[in-house]
Amino acid sequence: MGVEIRVEGLTKAFGSQTIWQDVSLTIPSGEISVLLGPSGTGKSVFLKSLVGLLKPNRGHIWIGDRDLPYLSEGQLYETRKLFGVLFQDGALFGSMNLFDNIAFPLREHTKKSESEIKRIVMEKMDLVGLVGAEGKLPGEISGGMKKRAGLARALVLDPEILLIDEPDSGLDPVRTSFLNQVFVDLNAQINATFLIVTHDINTARTLPDNIGLLFRRELVMFGPREMLLSSEEPVVRQFLNASKIGPIGMSEEKDISELEAEANMGLEAGKLPPIPPQQMPSNGLIRPTQHAPGAWCAAHGVTPPPGSFIDELGRNWVEEWPRYVASMSAVAGQHAGPPPGPGPQGPGPQAGPPMGGPQGGRPQPPGARY
Structure with a gap:
């Protein structure tokens, strides 16, 4: 299971320039979290602070019971072994082939034999679809392959926390969609804590x-997906609508006169779009930490935007979810004995059939890619 990350009052500045201040949030263990924000708001700086590459000016980063900014070099070195990091450009060594790039952390941090290293490397390359490319140099492969190679390298030490910096940078929408499916499938398999920076x-x-969402040198909001996708907070609404209307300007934030002019003209960022069903693992199994569609909205008395939780086949997943859970519990029981009891998000299987497409006539999951 992944490790919870608890950030308290974190502030980072370079000289007189404050990047962000008094940031506090808890990234739940084993869940997938995404960090958004306009360019230049310090999202990558935040990731580097979490792994100890940059030291904050003040505040705390609790990784389990360890406060990262106040660890000794030896303690920090050991704590970093909990992390896997996928950098924006993959950060591969140009003179090494993909096999040696991915094997590097194992050779650096473990005393495993070369046969054991080969087994682990090939396992991770298979996981990200790179088997057969192990002899290629980074200069000989596409940007998408570099991302996947960087991901395989981040996985070789079986991290409990994965930090992923703009995985969609330089990728077309189709490859981005495929890579997102890899993240969902990985989370379902290894239960690591994911934090993904993306635009x-x-x-x-x-x-x-x-x-x-980071903006104006602070964390505007952090919470369950449905909370932000139904929020009327102006900057959240503007960003999620990709609208020119709102507090975000071309450089940084707009000044008061610009915002007043927009208000006087009756301009708005636009209605919130429907909340889509959440992407599911390829095999259709429910991730242990996954929330039922509409659960947060219902618990907090929030009416989601019209058309929410309806997939491309017209199925309403608020209504479909109980039937789907029951179906998957039956599948898990066939493959792994009696189904488990309710977890923190309600009943759901923890084991099931191998990775693959729809099986046995059970309903297809929302957001799955087949």
């Missing part, structure tokens, strides 16, 4: 369990 609105709307 891709479709990723933010369909992939995570939680969303955060």
Whole structure:
């Protein structure tokens, strides 16, 4: 299971320039979280702070019971072994082939034999669909393959926390969708804690369990996906609508006169779009930490935007979900004995058939890719 990350009052500045201040949030263990924000708001700086590459000016980063900014070098070195990091460009060594790039953390941090290293590397390459490319150099492969190779390298030490910096950077929408499916499938398999920095609105709307938004040197909001996708907070509404109307300007935030002019003209960021069903693992099984569609809205008395939770086949997943859970519990029982009892988000199987497409006539999951 992944590790919870608890951030308290975190502030980072470079000289006189404050990047963000008094940031507090809890990234739940084993869940997928996404961090959004306009360019230049310090999202990558936040990731680097979480892994100890940058030291904050003040505040706390609790990784389990360890406060990262106050660890000794030896303690920090050991704590970093909990992390896997996928950098924006993959950060591969140009002179090494993909096999050696992915094997590097194992050779650096473990005393495993070369035969054991080969087994682990090939397992991770198979996981990200790179078997057969192990002899290629980074300069000989596409941007999407570099991302997947960087992801395989981030996975070789079986991390409990995965930090992923703009995985969609330089990728077309189709490859971004495929990569998102890899993240969902990985989370279902290894139960690691994921934090993904992205600008891709479709990723933010369909992939995570939680969303955060940085703006004006502070964390505007962080919480369950449905909370942000139904929020009337102006900056959240503007960002998720990709609208020119709202507090975000071309450089940073708009000044008061610009906002007043927009208000006087009756301009609005637009209605919130429907909340889509959340993307599911390829095999259709429910992730252990996954929330039922519409559960947050119902618990907090929030009416979601019209048309929410309806998939491309016209199915309403608020209504479909109980039947789907029952169906998947039956599938899990056939493959792994009696189904488990209710978890923190309600009943759901923890084991089931191998990865693959629809099986046995059971309903297709929302957001799955076949």
